[in-house]
Structure formats: C-alpha cells, structure tokens
Amino acid sequence: MVYPQLPSGPLNMESNSEESFHDNEDVIDDFYDIWLKNHPSALSSFEEIKSVAHEKQMVVFLDYDGTLSPIVNNPDQAFMSTEMRSAVREIGEHFPTAIISGRSRDKVFQFVRLNNIYYAGSHGMDISTPSVSLNYGNHKHQTRTIDEKMRSAVREIGEHFPTAIISGRSRDKVFQFVRLNNIYYAGSHGMDISTPSVSLNYGNHEHQTRTIDEKGNDVVNFCPVRDFLPRIQTIKDKLEKIAKDIKGASVEDNKFCLSVHFRCVNEEIKDKLEKIAKDIKGASVEDNKFCLSVHFRCVNEENVGKLKEMVESTMEFYNDFRITEGKKVMEIRPIINWDKGRALQYLLDTLGFENSSNVLPIYIGDDKTDEDAFKMIKSIGRGFPVAVSTTPKETEALYSLRDPTEVMSFLILLAKWKMGCTLVN
Numbered sequence: 001m002v003y004p005q006l007p008s009g010p011l012n013m014e015s016n017s018e019e020s021f022h023d024n025e026d027v028i029d030d031f032y033d034i035w036l037k038n039h040p041s042a043l044s045s046f047e048e049i050k051s052v053a054h055e056k057q058m059v060v061f062l063d064y065d066g067t068l069s070p071i072v073n074n075p076d077q078a079f080m081s082t083e084m085r086s087a088v089r090e091i092g093e094h095f096p097t098a099i100i101s102g103r104s105r106d107k108v109f110q111f112v113r114l115n116n117i118y119y120a121g122s123h124g125m126d127i128s129t130p131s132v133s134l135n136y137g138n139h140k141h142q143t144r145t146i147d148e149k150m151r152s153a154v155r156e157i158g159e160h161f162p163t164a165i166i167s168g169r170s171r172d173k174v175f176q177f178v179r180l181n182n183i184y185y186a187g188s189h190g191m192d193i194s195t196p197s198v199s200l201n202y203g204n205h206e207h208q209t210r211t212i213d214e215k216g217n218d219v220v221n222f223c224p225v226r227d228f229l230p231r232i233q234t235i236k237d238k239l240e241k242i243a244k245d246i247k248g249a250s251v252e253d254n255k256f257c258l259s260v261h262f263r264c265v266n267e268e269i270k271d272k273l274e275k276i277a278k279d280i281k282g283a284s285v286e287d288n289k290f291c292l293s294v295h296f297r298c299v300n301e302e303n304v305g306k307l308k309e310m311v312e313s314t315m316e317f318y319n320d321f322r323i324t325e326g327k328k329v330m331e332i333r334p335i336i337n338w339d340k341g342r343a344l345q346y347l348l349d350t351l352g353f354e355n356s357s358n359v360l361p362i363y364i365g366d367d368k369t370d371e372d373a374f375k376m377i378k379s380i381g382r383g384f385p386v387a388v389s390t391t392p393k394e395t396e397a398l399y400s401l402r403d404p405t406e407v408m409s410f411l412i413l414l415a416k417w418k419m420g421c422t423l424v425n
C-alpha cells in the first residue's frame with residue numbers, strides 16, 4: 001500500500017480542538033464537513049480499509065480517555081460502557097490489541113478489566129506483554145514478575161536439573177516470591193546461600209553452618225558476610241533517616257545488602273503540585289505512576305492562567321521533566337525519548353511483527369499525545385491512524401471518528417468482518 005500524502009488543510013487550527021473551537025460552535029459544522037473531506041470517517045471508509053487489510057495482519061492500538069470512554073469532569077469516573085468492553089473484548093479475540101494510555105497501567109486495567117489485550121500506561125512508558133515476548137525487542141527496560149505460569153516452568157526445570165535462584169533480594173524474600181521447595185536459593189547477591197546438607201561434602205566449609213529448616217530438612221547455610229550484619233543495620237538506620245526527608249525514596253533491607261530505591265522520587269513533585277492544586281478551586285493532581293496530570297477542567301476560567309504559571313514555575317526546578325498539554329490537563333512527563341509512537345513500535349516488535357511488511361497497525365485516539373502514534377504509523381508507511389474528534393483539528397491522522405460511540409461501531413464492524421473472513425477460510 002502506498003501511504004497517501006496528508007493533505008494540508010485550509011483551516012488555521014490548533015491541535016487541541018477543545019480549546020480552539022470553544023466559543024465558535026456555529027461554524028463548527030461547516031468546518032467539520034470540510035475537515036471530513038481530508039480526514040474521512042473510518043466508518044464510511046470501511047470498504048476501503050477492508051480491501052487494504054484483506055489478507056494482512058492488522059494490529060489494533062487504542063487510546064483510553066476520550067476514545068473508549070467519554071470525557072467527564074471527574075477523571076476517576078471515566079468508566080467505559082459494558083457495550084464498549086464487549087466490543088474491545090471481541091476485537092482482542094480477532095487481532096493483537098493494545099491500549100496505550102496516559103493513565104497508569106494499573107488504572108487503565110481497572111477500567112477495562114480485559115485479559116485478552118495488552119496495556120501500556122504512563123503515555124507508553126510502562127508496558128506489559130506476556131513473558132514469551134521477551135525473545136523480541138530491546139530488553140534494557142524490561143522486568144519480569146513471577147506469575148503462576150512462570151512458577152510451574154521453574155518447578156518443572158527444578159524437577160529435571162539442579163536449579164538455583166541467585167538474587168540481590170534477601171533469601172527469605174525471594175523464597176516468599178517464588179515459593180518452590182525443589183530449587184536452591186542464594187540471596188543478598190549470592191552472599192547468603194542455602195542448600196541441602198549433602199553439600200557439606202563439597203567446597204569451602206569455612207562459612208557453612210548446618211541447620212534444620214522449618215520443614216525439618218537438614219540444610220546447609222553458606223554465608224561469608226555474617227560478621228557484617230551489625231554494621232549493615234547501623235548503615236540502614238542512617239540511610240533510612242536520609243530517605244525519610246526525600247519523598248518517594250526508600251530503603252530495602254536485603255539482609256546482607258541494602259537497596260536505596262528512588263523510582264518514586266517524583267513524589268516530591270507530586271507533593272508540590274498537590275499544594276498548588278489545593279489552593280485553586282477545581283484543580284487536582286492525578287498520579288499516573290511515571291507521569292503526573294494536573295487537571296483544570298473544573299477550574300474557573302480566570303484561575304487557569306494562574307494555575308498554569310504556578311505549575312510551570314515549580315517545574316523549572318526539575319529539568320528532567322517536561323510539561324505537555326492535553327484536554328484541560330497539564331501532563332508532567334520524564335524527558336526521555338519515548339512516547340505513544342515509540343510504544344506502538346515497541347509493541348509491534350515485541351509481539352513479533354518486527355520488519356513484517358504484512359502488518360497494518362491501526363491506532364485510534366483523541367488527544368495530542370496520540371499524534372506521536374499517528375506520526376509513527378506515517379513513518380512506517382502502512383496502517384490506519386484514526387483521530388477521534390467532534391470538531392475539526394490539526395492532526396496527522398488520515399481517518400476520523402466523531403466520538404466513543406462511533407469508535408464502538410467501528411470496532412464492532414471490524415470484529416464482524418474478521419469473524420466473517422475466519423469463517424470463510
């Protein structure tokens with residue numbers, strides 16, 4: 001498929017339609033008709049989409065707020081309808097499907113509660129895929145958590161081979177996570193090892209002690225750093241005092257080692273923003289885990305400028321974060337070269353569609369951050385970027401849908417079409 005050139009629209013529009021057409025409702029309809037010519041409805045273009053997608057692998061990407069759920073005043077009440085949930089479930093049955101949202105990944109999952117799709121939160125900075133996909137893509141920022149499938153795989157390995165887990169955590173903590181009795185555990189970066197007592201026949205006996213574990217088994221503990229324990233506790237006390245003064249920092253006791261965590265240090269920013277929001281009626285701060293949102297949908301027009309100024313001047317002290325603006329929301333995000341477009345590419349690679357010319361990504365979204373995903377599809381040169389908007393706006397998308405209701409009709413149509421193809425074949 002040759003990716004058509006995006007038309008240069010005749011309208012001078014800002015990219016946030018909610019802002020640009022706020023007071024101009026009379027002219028919206030006329031402009032919308034002109035805009036539709038450049039960004040035709042994905043519903044009325046369905047025949048064309050079908051003919052391009054025929055015998056290709058479509059991968060579906062969806063934004064959450066304003067796309068699967070209507071925009072409402074209270075961000076915690078942005079529920080999706082039961083009908084929308086079934087439509088997305090259906091889509092997930094027929095196509096690899098992911099939701100890429102500005103919300104925290106956990107929160108989107110709480111809203112959507114579907115297990116047959118993938119989730120990317122914090123504007124694509126926090127992605128979860130099945131662990132088999134760890135064969136693909138860039139592993140640098142990937143972590144695994146042990147789920148039941150993983151536990152049975154390790155149990156199975158332990159049945160066939162002598163198996164050990166060597167972790168930086170304390171030995172007890174790893175055991176609590178893994179809970180398997182047929183493998184060995186080494187904690188504190190290997191400084192605390194427990195094996196069955198037969199191993200007393202081998203190796204250096206200097207740091208070995210024989211004990212009986214809680215199940216009555218004779219075990220050998222190897223620990224070359226036991227003498228360090230009192231000093232580690234003193235250091236821990238000192239570090240805890242320091243961490244107490246830095247919001248979000250914490251100290252983890254790994255028995256013979258200590259970890260100082262700083263993943264949540266942007267708690268400090270959250271704290272400052274919350275103080276600002278408290279003084280401005282209607283403003284609120286939402287914690288999206290790796291990003292923060294300052295909402296001003298319910299703030300009086302005359303106070304919005306003041307709020308924005310205060311947030312901007314607070315953020316001047318944190319030059320590793322940037323502010324982007326969405327629909328009546330300021331989004332505070334780490335300055336890294338990562339956005340919804342990069343997340344889309346990562347998901348395509350991770351799900352095994354790297355370099356496949358057969359793949360057609362479709363992305364449906366309503367806000368500014370979705371433009372990064374539209375641009376990525378454009379740079380791939382194949383696929384369907386779809387903007388959700390009731391008013392004309394500047395966008396990189398090729399197609400459009402008016403609102404979540406039209407999104408739902410489109411998803412239903414897409415799933416039905418695919419089901420038909422599957423039945424015929």
Ligand SMILES: O=P(O)(O)OC[C@H]1O[C@H](O[C@H]2O[C@H](CO)[C@@H](O)[C@H](O)[C@H]2O)[C@H](O)[C@@H](O)[C@@H]1O
Nearest residue numbers: 064065071072073075078101102293297327329
């Ligand atoms: O990427 P998204 O899933 O679209 O998330 C972007 C922001 O969406 C949410 O805010 C928007 O929806 C709220 C509920 O309808 C509305 O009250 C708010 O004015 C909108 O901006 C979410 O609450 C934000 O944290 C996201 O950044």
